[in-house]
Amino acid sequence: METTIVASRRRRRIRWPLVAGRGATVALLILLSIVVLLPVGWMLTVALKPDRVPVFTIPAEWFPTKFFAFDNFIRTMTLPDRPFGLYMLNTLTIFAGNLVGTLFSCSVAGYAFARMRFRQRDRLFKILILTMLIPWQALMVPQFLIFHTIGWYGSYLPLIVPSFFGNAFFVFLIRQYMRTIPRELDEAARIDGAGHLAIFWWVILPLIKPVLAVCAVFVFLGSWNDLLGPLIYLERNSQFTVALGLANAVTLRGTDWNLVMAANLLMMAPPVIIYFVLQRRLIGGIASVGLKG
Numbered sequence: 001m002e003t004t005i006v007a008s009r010r011r012r013r014i015r016w017p018l019v020a021g022r023g024a025t026v027a028l029l030i031l032l033s034i035v036v037l038l039p040v041g042w043m044l045t046v047a048l049k050p051d052r053v054p055v056f057t058i059p060a061e062w063f064p065t066k067f068f069a070f071d072n073f074i075r076t077m078t079l080p081d082r083p084f085g086l087y088m089l090n091t092l093t094i095f096a097g098n099l100v101g102t103l104f105s106c107s108v109a110g111y112a113f114a115r116m117r118f119r120q121r122d123r124l125f126k127i128l129i130l131t132m133l134i135p136w137q138a139l140m141v142p143q144f145l146i147f148h149t150i151g152w153y154g155s156y157l158p159l160i161v162p163s164f165f166g167n168a169f170f171v172f173l174i175r176q177y178m179r180t181i182p183r184e185l186d187e188a189a190r191i192d193g194a195g196h197l198a199i200f201w202w203v204i205l206p207l208i209k210p211v212l213a214v215c216a217v218f219v220f221l222g223s224w225n226d227l228l229g230p231l232i233y234l235e236r237n238s239q240f241t242v243a244l245g246l247a248n249a250v251t252l253r254g255t256d257w258n259l260v261m262a263a264n265l266l267m268m269a270p271p272v273i274i275y276f277v278l279q280r281r282l283i284g285g286i287a288s289v290g291l292k293g
Contacts, residue, residue, distance in 0.1 A: 038062055040268075047072055047262040055257045072262040084263045086238065087245040094159050094230075094241065095223035101163030102170055102219050103212055109166050110174030111200050115186060125175070132168045144232060158233045159226075163219075170215045177211040178204060213278055221271060242267050 041063040046055050049067040077085035112118075113125050147158040181204065189199045227243040234240060240248070246267065249260050 040265075043261045043264055046258055047265055049258045051256070051258065053258075069258070072258050073266060076259040076262045076266070079259065081237075082245055082249050082259075082263075084242065084245055084266065087240050087242045088266075090156075090239060091224055091241040091243075094156055094226075095220055097156070097160035098163040098219050098223050099216055101160065101165075102167055102215060105164050105166040106170040106174055106215065107205065107208070107212065108200070109171045110178055111196075111204060113171065114175045114178035115183075115199070115204065116196065128168050128171060140228075140232070147233065153233060154235050154239075155233070156239070159229050170218070173215060174208065174211055177208055181207055217274060217278060220274060224267075224271060 042060065045061045045064045045067070048064045048069055049055065049072075050069040053067060077083070113121060113128075143158070143162075144153075147153060152158050152161075185203050186199050189203050194202070225243055226241070227247060230239075230241045230244045231247070234244065242263075246260070246263060249255060249263065
């Protein structure tokens, strides 16, 4: 009996510090979340304000209390000079082209580096990885001169076509994931008469869906948030993307901040939705990459 009482007291002594530590961690996370969400709350407050209502107030209004102009979200999509609905469609068009090009080229290159044997394979892969050290700003001017010379300036081609020639980071991710797949599957398919193309399409491709989902999310974020690329190559307002449209809206005189903040919130929504929808597949795909060197 005494032994049981002593053991229970020891468990209580051990349990309370753990509970207190977890409580402190949760409280710290809640505090940090509030700090991070304050700008979002201020954006929502401004987005719900009617026209001609002061935006910058002292003290600042962090969350909406008395202004609820929900039609601002509809108005900002159909403005004649800044149609953010059209900007979103343009951005999705660029994303669709980049998605097809990236998944096709990087999966083929990743298969070659992971499953095929040829001379200088490892050396070529190292050279490919070294290209990740080259900043895009160093290639910006020569790429612009090339695309301008061949007549692609003012179109979406400079923003889409390069994705069909691969991306070192995505090739690395796909290659590492493919190396975790047993080679016995390739040998079994080869015994049945399948070549590399059939093995890639019918055996490997269905098994690498998690890492392809990771690549798709990264491609979407890159296309959705890209400002410098569209700023360089696009010249007509009807071609602008969401990031470029927001940048132009902020630089205009007499900016309607309530409409701009409504557009900001609409721009934030798709990445957040995609993250919550693909959260498990995204985390699982990233965790599985690199398990085999």
